[in-house]
Amino acid sequence: MPTLREIRRRITSVENIQQVTNAMYMVAAAKFRKAQANILAARPYAEKLDALLGHLVSQLNNPTHPLLDVREPQRLCIVSIGADRGLCGTFNSNVIRETSQRIAQYEEQGIDVTLFCVGRRVRDFFAKRQYNIDREYVGFFRELSFQHALDMTQELSAVYADKQVDRVEVVHNNFKSAITQTVVVSQLLPIIPRAPVGDALFLDYLYEPQQNEIFESLLELHLNRQMWTLLLDSDAAEQAARMTAMDNASKNAGELIDELIRQRNRARQTVITTEILEIVSGAAALEG
Numbered sequence: 001m002p003t004l005r006e007i008r009r010r011i012t013s014v015e016n017i018q019q020v021t022n023a024m025y026m027v028a029a030a031k032f033r034k035a036q037a038n039i040l041a042a043r044p045y046a047e048k049l050d051a052l053l054g055h056l057v058s059q060l061n062n063p064t065h066p067l068l069d070v071r072e073p074q075r076l077c078i079v080s081i082g083a084d085r086g087l088c089g090t091f092n093s094n095v096i097r098e099t100s101q102r103i104a105q106y107e108e109q110g111i112d113v114t115l116f117c118v119g120r121r122v123r124d125f126f127a128k129r130q131y132n133i134d135r136e137y138v139g140f141f142r143e144l145s146f147q148h149a150l151d152m153t154q155e156l157s158a159v160y161a162d163k164q165v166d167r168v169e170v171v172h173n174n175f176k177s178a179i180t181q182t183v184v185v186s187q188l189l190p191i192i193p194r195a196p197v198g199d200a201l202f203l204d205y206l207y208e209p210q211q212n213e214i215f216e217s218l219l220e221l222h223l224n225r226q227m228w229t230l231l232l233d234s235d236a237a238e239q240a241a242r243m244t245a246m247d248n249a250s251k252n253a254g255e256l257i258d259e260l261i262r263q264r265n266r267a268r269q270t271v272i273t274t275e276i277l278e279i280v281s282g283a284a285a286l287e288g
Contacts (some may be wrong), residue, residue: 004271011257012103018253024087025246032178032239039175039232046229048078053222054194056215065145066161067191067219075112077134077165078163081172081234084141088242091173091181092121096185099171103131114165116156117229134159141235149228157223160189173228173237179244181237188226191219215263 002010057063058147080099082092099122103113114134117123123136135155159165168189173181 001261002267004264004267007260007267011260011264014253014257014260018250018257021246021249021253025243025250028239028243028246032236032243035232035236035239036175039229042225042232043077046225049222049225050194053218056218057193060215063084063215065216065219067157067189067223070190070192073111073166075114075165076106077114077116077159077168079116079118079156079168079170080122080126081170081230082117082119083238084120084139087245088120088238089245090108091238091241092119094183095171095173096122096125098185099126102169102171102185116152118234127220140231141238144231144235146224146228149231151225153223153227156189157220170230172234173241175233175236175240180238181241186230188223191223245252
């Protein structure tokens, strides 16, 4: 059984850890509120842009563009979006597991796979295991900006237009709520415009300039906004996962402290009982 001094040291140690996890929870909560506002503000624009692109494509006669070119996949690029830091539960491990499984499935089909790794944790995992990493993006989420999305889409568009890869997929965490994040695989390239449905079928937009003239620029804008939304989605999911992990850690530390306090009280009672017995025994010996 641990001594009273050892138990007191453990209580102090766990209390210090709880202070750290509480502080990290507060920081993650502040970042989460900002990230949540960003992704909720970005989604409606991206969805409307997607619908507009689908409507425009439906009005054109067999539109052609390198980013619309659908090819039989022989070479594939997977963009795996994780985090630069840990202490966020299963956020990184879920992305890594899904990415690894998809790589294994494609390689069984004879498809070559290259990786674009976003986040230090994802990069380190695949680099240590000698995966084919083509690009790596580390430190994005310290100061996430739209320029990061532009840089990535320019490189991805270039390798796809040059036919270095036949498809681009993105593995990332989808933010649903503060306690729910799910891993999602999204196809980035080729762009497959969403066909208009319902009332959108009967909308008649007036395009200025002409449809053919704005088609290419709208494709590029759509791709940039899609990547930006994916990055914001992952950022919000990361902060939510870290907030939940630190909250759970603080609660576990509190439960451990309560158990250690009970052990300390039992140990203290044992010491007091032992001292009383020694006093009684000594007094009885003197009387005898």
